[in-house]
Amino acid sequence: MILHRSIPILKIRSTSKLLVLQLPDSCCKFNQNHRVRAFSAAVDTFFADQTVSWSSLGAASIPPILAGNDVVVAAETGSGKTHGYLVPLFHKHLCTTTTENDEDISLVLCPNVMLCEQVVRMATSICNQNGQPLLRVATICGRQQGWPFNKPNIIVSTPAALLNYLHYADLIRDVKHVVFDEADMLLCGSFQNQVIRLINMFRFDEKLLSRAKNSTQSHTLQQTVDEPNKRDWKRTREIYERTKQYIFVAATLPDNGKRTAGGELKRLFPDATWVSGHYLHRHNPRLQQKWIEVTIDTQVDVLIDAVNHTSDTPTMVFANTVEAVEAIAKVLLGAGIECYCYHSDSSLEARSRNLFDFQQKGGIFVCTDAAARGIDIPNVSHVIQAEFATSAVDFLHRVGRTARAGQPGLVTSMYNETNRDLVATVRQAGKLCQPVEKAFSRKRSFRKKLKKQGARGEALNVQDRIAV
Numbered sequence: 001m002i003l004h005r006s007i008p009i010l011k012i013r014s015t016s017k018l019l020v021l022q023l024p025d026s027c028c029k030f031n032q033n034h035r036v037r038a039f040s041a042a043v044d045t046f047f048a049d050q051t052v053s054w055s056s057l058g059a060a061s062i063p064p065i066l067a068g069n070d071v072v073v074a075a076e077t078g079s080g081k082t083h084g085y086l087v088p089l090f091h092k093h094l095c096t097t098t099t100e101n102d103e104d105i106s107l108v109l110c111p112n113v114m115l116c117e118q119v120v121r122m123a124t125s126i127c128n129q130n131g132q133p134l135l136r137v138a139t140i141c142g143r144q145q146g147w148p149f150n151k152p153n154i155i156v157s158t159p160a161a162l163l164n165y166l167h168y169a170d171l172i173r174d175v176k177h178v179v180f181d182e183a184d185m186l187l188c189g190s191f192q193n194q195v196i197r198l199i200n201m202f203r204f205d206e207k208l209l210s211r212a213k214n215s216t217q218s219h220t221l222q223q224t225v226d227e228p229n230k231r232d233w234k235r236t237r238e239i240y241e242r243t244k245q246y247i248f249v250a251a252t253l254p255d256n257g258k259r260t261a262g263g264e265l266k267r268l269f270p271d272a273t274w275v276s277g278h279y280l281h282r283h284n285p286r287l288q289q290k291w292i293e294v295t296i297d298t299q300v301d302v303l304i305d306a307v308n309h310t311s312d313t314p315t316m317v318f319a320n321t322v323e324a325v326e327a328i329a330k331v332l333l334g335a336g337i338e339c340y341c342y343h344s345d346s347s348l349e350a351r352s353r354n355l356f357d358f359q360q361k362g363g364i365f366v367c368t369d370a371a372a373r374g375i376d377i378p379n380v381s382h383v384i385q386a387e388f389a390t391s392a393v394d395f396l397h398r399v400g401r402t403a404r405a406g407q408p409g410l411v412t413s414m415y416n417e418t419n420r421d422l423v424a425t426v427r428q429a430g431k432l433c434q435p436v437e438k439a440f441s442r443k444r445s446f447r448k449k450l451k452k453q454g455a456r457g458e459a460l461n462v463q464d465r466i467a468v
Helices: 056-066 081-094 113-124 159-163 169-174 189-213 221-226 230-234 261-268 299-309 322-334 348-361 392-399 417-431 446-452
Strands: 009-013 018-022 071-074 105-109 137-140 154-157 175-181 245-250 273-276 287-293 315-318 340-342 364-367 382-385 409-415
Touching: 056 071, 056 081, 056 273, 071 081, 081 105, 081 113, 081 175, 081 245, 105 159, 113 137, 113 154, 113 348, 154 159, 159 189, 169 175, 169 189, 175 189, 287 417, 299 315, 299 322, 299 382, 299 409, 322 340, 322 364, 340 348, 382 392, 409 417
Parallel strands: 071 245, 071 273, 105 154, 105 175, 137 154, 175 245, 287 409, 315 364, 315 382, 340 364, 382 409
Antiparallel strands: 009 018
């Protein structure tokens, strides 16, 4: 990997320190407002998350995004995916030379408020030499009231929140780049209908604009919004001039079936460029894993020993339910170990406060899978599965909280006789350096898959196994 050595710099603020990215003279031009006017269109490196090093993922993902292609980025956690799409989007906005194009909006869709706020922090941390954000970034989600007063360059939102603002006729027209962060989650479950609706509306606007350029008949977006024709939205196979770019980003993206997120993307965007990380759906070689089978009599001692093993470094303890998180927290407090709790029953304020304190101070963070996906917590050295994950997706996201951005990490997985076969399957995949993609499905857990092969038994909840 090659780092440029020229003097001009782009500063990246983080919660821990100020990061500096050096760019070539020919790539950095500042106008009187000190805005960066250009990045290199041929940049072959980019910074990994929370470091000043560069990653091969960026070298592969940035060129097709800069070229305007629809792009699917599927790479392991901690590989720098967020910066991987922010950097080329910043390039596109900052290279704008006309007032008309300066009104273009990049839209980033995330499944929840916490991830929206994280993307906003990362975007606003990309600054000029005076430490000022290069672009106007706004969030539209649970904590935001009303439409932004000043038109932003980048909008970060949840699908449900964005749908409330579709009466702004120019919104759909002005959006030129749409990023779906955690795409596998957005294309499944309760998000799927909302996301597909938005995609169809964006595509229909592209068709309207294309027709308007080749016809004297006037088509207004307001008519589209006020008088929706869903059948027209879905007629997207005809040839038309493209005016929007779609980018899908995920750490897990199964495509072994038409109903999977990857299968859906291949159907909707058959010409998209796919960029995959080296360890997608695989075990990270920088990750050390310990597997400990426990019983009702030994599980408490094993848990406390595992926590104490790295008590001086940030440690995340995962459980499958809210009740299990509360039970584990009581066990740790009873052993004199302070900890933070994070689960869906906590208020948004409490979750934000505990997450911020853990990011700043470290300690023990007991959580459900709500903290496994997307949330960036730097320098986590140890992940403990007090309850083993119930799906391949959850497992990969849990272990992906450590060994990020080139750092080493440790995962301690506790299991019992009821999920012994499941653990054997995961360990075998790791030994053979194979993906566990065949186990992927959001509607089918590892347990159900093993039952098809003859395995039986139901895992007990930790609150039933741990005496408090």
